[in-house]
Amino acid sequence: MSNKPLRHEVFPPVHEISIAENILQIAEAKAREQNARSIQLIKLRLGTFTTIVEEALQFAFEVCRQGTLAAEAILEIETVEMVTECMVCDSQAQPAHGICLICRTCGFPLRILAGEELRVEYIEVDLKQEESLSLPFQNEYQSRPMY
Amino acid sequence: MNLMSAPGAGKTTLLEATLRALHGEFRVAVIEGDLQTDLDAQRIQALGVPAFQITTGTVCHLDARMVARAMDSFPIDELDLLVIENVGNLICPASFDLGESLRIVVCSVAEGAEKPKKYPVMFNKADVILINKIDLAAASDVDLWQLEANIMDVNPKAILFALSSKTGAGLSAWTDWLKTAVQTRTSLPLAGTN
Numbered sequence: 001m002s003n004k005p006l007r008h009e010v011f012p013p014v015h016e017i018s019i020a021e022n023i024l025q026i027a028e029a030k031a032r033e034q035n036a037r038s039i040q041l042i043k044l045r046l047g048t049f050t051t052i053v054e055e056a057l058q059f060a061f062e063v064c065r066q067g068t069l070a071a072e073a074i075l076e077i078e079t080v081e082m083v084t085e086c087m088v089c090d091s092q093a094q095p096a097h098g099i100c101l102i103c104r105t106c107g108f109p110l111r112i113l114a115g116e117e118l119r120v121e122y123i124e125v126d127l128k129q130e131e132s133l134s135l136p137f138q139n140e141y142q143s144r145p146m147y
Numbered sequence: 148m149n150l151m152s153a154p155g156a157g158k159t160t161l162l163e164a165t166l167r168a169l170h171g172e173f174r175v176a177v178i179e180g181d182l183q184t185d186l187d188a189q190r191i192q193a194l195g196v197p198a199f200q201i202t203t204g205t206v207c208h209l210d211a212r213m214v215a216r217a218m219d220s221f222p223i224d225e226l227d228l229l230v231i232e233n234v235g236n237l238i239c240p241a242s243f244d245l246g247e248s249l250r251i252v253v254c255s256v257a258e259g260a261e262k263p264k265k266y267p268v269m270f271n272k273a274d275v276i277l278i279n280k281i282d283l284a285a286a287s288d289v290d291l292w293q294l295e296a297n298i299m300d301v302n303p304k305a306i307l308f309a310l311s312s313k314t315g316a317g318l319s320a321w322t323d324w325l326k327t328a329v330q331t332r333t334s335l336p337l338a339g340t341n
Contacts, residue, residue, distance in 0.1 A: 015208055015239035051242045051268050098298045099267040109303035112271075118242070 019052055019118070020060035027123045028069050035124035039070040043122050047080045049115035073123075082115030097144065148228065149245050152253035153262070154235030157279045159187050161312040163254060166196050168322035173227040175327055178217045180209040180214065182236045187232065208239035211246055228329050237266040243247060244321060249328065255280040257287045260294040261267040267301040276302070277321060 026041045046052060054077050061075045082100065088108035101110045162177070169175055177198040181185040188200035191321050199220045201213050203284060206226045223229065231247065235327055252273035258278050263270040270276065276298055284291055291309060298305060308324070310317030 015206075016212055018208075018243075019207070049268060049271075066253065099264060102300060103272065114241050117234045 004105045014056055014060065016052060016056040016060040017064065020057060020064040023068055023075070023120060024068050025076055026066055026120050027035050027073070030123055031125050033066060034125060035128050036069065038126045039068075039073040039127050040126060041074045041076055041124040043076045043124075045076065045078050045080055045117045045119045045121050047115040047117040048080065049112065052118060063085055078121070080114050080117045083113045084110035085113050087111050109146060112123070148231060148249035149231045149240075149247035149250055150253065151233045151237075151240045152192050152235060152255070153237045153258060155311055156235070156253045156255040156258065158232055158235065158253050159190055161310075163190060163194060163275065163312045164266050164312045164315070164318055165325065166191070168192075168319070169228070169326065169329075172326065173223060175228045175230065176221045176226050178209075178214060178231045180213075180232060180266075182206075182234065203234060207234060208243050209233050209235050209245060216244045219279045223325045226254065227282045232325075235270045237262070241269040241272050243273065248332065249274050251277060253279050254294070254298070256284045256291065258266055258295055259287070262288050263297040264295070264303050270298060270301045270305070273302060273305055275306045275308070275324075277293065278307065280311055280313070281309050281316060282311040282314050317324055 014052070023042060023044065027039050031039050034142040046054060046057070055067065057077070058075060065071055065073060086103040086106060086108060089103060102108070103110055150158055150162060159179075175196055177188070177191045177196055179185070179198055179200045180203060181187060181200065181241060182205060185200035186203070186228075188198040199217045199241035201209060201217050202210065203213070208299075209231065218229070221229070231245055233245075251274050252270060252275070254276060256278060271298075278291070278294060278298075282293065288332055291323075295307060295309075298307065306315060306324070308321040310321055312318065316322065
């Protein structure tokens, strides 16, 4: 079953570009749903136990936002530190010690409670004036309209 | 299943050996990811296994959209196992969920014992970790116990197999496990549900 090779349409050197593109897709879809004129801010939660580098993501975002509803938007990144919890002993959630995911008290595996986040929390948009009051935001992306 | 490793860890050779072991028992197809060339797909096709090559250009990982498009090349409903051989890279592929139910990371002995500590996210997200090229342990001056201990530090729940695709040592333990896993797929832990 030979076939001609499939080529991806973008050509970035870093994976943060793919992530930035997807963040913009999520934000634009939500903004269009609300008939927004533009996106002012995108709030993102980003865990430290991911392979995504904040500086690289900001750079990728600046490149990718051109020509979108978010062309002037700020990408606000909230860093989420890694938190782990022992799956066996009753120890409270503890900050991960280095990268060892074995409980220091009892030697059993630790569960990762936080630090793997990559999530668009909300967006702030400019609404078209006549519709600005009539369209409440719904579902998981909370949004704070700006006037 | 999503097969990942650093470049040169021996993913394709290991996959060839694995496919030979599954031959006749399971209906398998392979999606190959590389920046350039369809050399890997050719190697898989030479075994009589359907293979589709994705060339990413300069993109350092496969993402779900690329895999979704490639899946159109196969009669998915008639397969027992779809293998995705990711781009050789220990960083980005860890962050891109391809919809797989099994994440396999291959780590060759020749890479040294410290790789799990240097790339914890990749090793943490693996269901199974295959330590490859154990025939080179002495030549590489690598302590296998240390490598295993470093893997367990970042992923205490990983299933480990030490093997050599070249000599065949340890290979059947892995392929037997995989056969059972495919047969009992529904009872498997899904990737990403730690």
